[in-house]
Amino acid sequence: MKLTSFCQIILFIMLYSSSTFVTSQDSCSSKLQQLQLPIPFDTSSLLCSSVWPAHSFILRYAKASSDVWSFIFSFPLDPKAYAAIGFSKDGSMVGSSAIVGWMPSPGAGGMKYYYLGGKSKDEVIKDRSDLYIMNASFVPATGSLGYLIFQLKTTQPSSNLIFAIGPNGQFPDYPSYDLPKHIDQTSVTIDYSKVFGTQRLHVKSHGVLNILGWGILIIMGAIVARYFREWDPFWFYFHASVQFLGFVLGVIGVISGFVLNNQLHVDVTLHKALGIIIFVLACFQVMALLGRPKKESKVRKYWNLYHHNMGRILIILAVANIFYGIQLGKEGSGWNIGYGIVLAILLTMALTFETQLCSKD
Incomplete structure (x- = not known):
């Protein structure tokens, strides 16, 4: 084999590996160019935080105006499970409002709001939220990534955020959209003073x-x-x-x-x-x-x-x-x-x- 051909093969493998890596996970150093739909707000001033490294959860956020905040929450779609972000008053899951996104198969993604009134199934109420949510959408990326894009109308969101990941292969199904119990969850505190x-x-x-x-x-x-x-x-x-x-x-x-x-x-x-x-x-x-x-x-x-x-x-x-x-x-x-x-x-x-x-x- 000629040296030039060998180098071409190695270069192809490197590029392919790099491309696979980029499209399979998100990071704060990645650009938002993989999205298939336009983002309905300016993204130039978004701050970024790796909120849950164990599951490659990334949160981008910025203050869009005096009473509007922009958020982009990205998560891997492999394993096939729902991902949730919640805003809590005291850091606990109960009493928080959550936004949940999932995509069981290509082109079949979904998103719902839930109010987590308690730990039982009946206390998790769909289509209810204490948040004033605007411009919300679930957007799949070109790789195995999902993006929850939304804005909150508030002077300042809660700094206590919770994140959860659902069981593999179980999603909120039509028509009830009951939320299966998560298999893992974490809570973080966001310092919004960095934005200011x-x-x-x-x-x-x-x-x-x-x-x-x-x-x-x-x-x-x-x-x-x-x-x-x-x-x-x-x-x-x-x-x-x-x-x-x-x-x-x-x-x-x-x-x-x-x-x-x-x-x-x-x-x-x-x-x-x-x-x-x-x-x-x-x-x-x-x-x-x-x-x-x-x-x-x-x-x-x-x-x-x-x-x-x-x-x-x-x-x-x-x-x-x-x-x-x-x-x-x-x-x-x-x-x-x-x-x-x-x-x-x-x-x-x-x-x-x-x-x-x-x-x-």
């Missing part, structure tokens, strides 16, 4: 980028352009460099703001509108720089009038939107005081330089 921590980090990153870009560097560049013209051409290159850096950071901040808005789904219409206006004005400034006429040109004075006033409007709107953003983000007085001190220093510098400039005249 991730979102707070995104909010802070958005704020820092915009403060540095629009609220500090752009102002510094304007100060240099107005008061250091005798240092020609150093002032121009410094001004252009600082403004460009501020523009780049500001644009990244604007983009992060749109991403954050899609994640939080909160009403920040005015803040977003001001951010778009600031971005558009900044783009006009960049275009004006590219089309700057020569000093001896007759239209140079009109260009200066446009460029200077457009920059002043941009700075005023940026400062106002930064303070407004700090208020929306509920960052507290520390951010207001911190940026206020930086702004006061920049304003003091500008007033000092303006006084010196006027005394020369």
Whole structure:
């Protein structure tokens, strides 16, 4: 056998084995690309937890809005058994509301809600739940995986979750859909503060980028352009460099703001509108720089009038939107005081330089 043929066979075996492994179980490092149906909510910010390693149960979750939480619960379909996730007030199974999914054969999957009022068969009530469940579906993946996809309408779900797996080959059957007793179960506690921590980090990153870009560097560049013209051409290159850096950071901040808005789904219409206006004005400034006429040109004075006033409007709107953003983000007085001190220093510098400039005249 030729070496190339041998290598091809080995490569095929490796790829086949890898593919079989990926499709037979889920993990937090896996992407949600094996699903046969679209997911009815954004999955970009889902946190992931291996809630029951013994049975390869994986739970993904995120806060979709102020009162909606998204969940994706995945489990292997081999052995052929139902899988259940329940939300409990105190960590016990009795008194909890469960969502159960199963697929005894390809294309024959099902899902039901149950209220676990007690341990007897009559106390496990189907189609009843203390949860406000939305967009719920059971979705089989391309491999031997099942996904329970749902959203809960609540400010915060119970942190006490229970998971169960049913006996092999026994499923809730039509028409009663009685739930066979599970053969194994576990309980876990979910720390939802991680969700808020991730979102707070995104909010802070958005704020820092915009403060540095629009609220500090752009102002510094304007100060240099107005008061250091005798240092020609150093002032121009410094001004252009600082403004460009501020523009780049500001644009990244604007983009992060749109991403954050899609994640939080909160009403920040005015803040977003001001951010778009600031971005558009900044783009006009960049275009004006590219089309700057020569000093001896007759239209140079009109260009200066446009460029200077457009920059002043941009700075005023940026400062106002930064303070407004700090208020929306509920960052507290520390951010207001911190940026206020930086702004006061920049304003003091500008007033000092303006006084010196006027005394020369």
